[in-house]
Amino acid sequence: MPKRLRLTRRFPAAMTNDAYRALQRFAEEAGLSQDEALTFVFENFGSVMDKENLGHRLRLFKAELEDRKA
Secondary structure (H helix, E strand, O other): OOOOOOOOOOOOOOOOHHHHHHHHHHHHHHOOOHHHHHHHHHHOHHHHOOHHHHHHHHHHHHHHHHHHHO
16 A cells, blocks of 8 residues: 655755756656655655765765855
């Protein structure tokens, strides 16, 4: 029997315009709401992320973070 989708946890999230557009695009292409799309990504994080690429992209993001905040 499938697990029920109960969106019981809410949190305020801020993101860049690019990230928000990517979320909207992914949700639309997948036929999901944005809440459902985020739930899918995080529930399946280990299998939808390329572990080698994730570390590299995270290092790049963190290296630019201070400049992006300015």
